[in-house]
Amino acid sequence: LAKTTQPISMDSYEGQEVNITCSHNNIATNDYITWYQQFPSQGPRFIIQGYKTKVTNEVASLFIPADRKSSTLSLPRVSLSDTAVYYCLVVASGGYQKVTFGIGTKLQVIP
């Protein structure tokens, strides 16, 4: 089970791009990197997933270098509504692996 390490908290002003980096040094060949977002008093919500290079959707971008030992979630031009906890997970494809959410990164967007 690949362990992930991410900052506990980050602050950003509205309109800025936010990059949250996650390290996963012992990631396995069949593992994917997955990010969830959790607003206060709500359940986590899947936002993006990738294996290598770059993945982009309407919410965020995910950058994964060639060695895959880290990944960066990029949120463009954040707003106050992006204030949330962001979890980086390493998930195996196929079968079941106990998914560990950890404590995540608490992003506070400041007006």
Added chain:
Amino acid sequence: DADVTQTPRNRITKTGKRIMLECSQTKGHDRMYWYRQDPGLGLRLIYYSFDVKDINKGEISDGYSVSRQAQAKFSLSLESAIPNQTALYFCATSEGLAGLETQYFGPGTRLLVL
């Protein structure tokens, strides 16, 4: 996500009482999970079920039991509630196909044990 519902949303109970938290889903997923969240500790897995006949313990199953009544329903019971079970409880589902485990969470049940 309205596809995963939890009842009750809030509950206050006393030490020693039996309590059941219910989860229903309309996503048609085979896999269901129960987590608890405590401040500063992230989410911890209590039990999970791959299908109606499959029940598995998670990280912190002591003091809890579950029942998978149907594909769409997964209940969590606290047989004799204690104050340190005060937490926010989440139910989640996933497809469980030969692919990736993207989980869909319910709105949560806030439980206070006095």
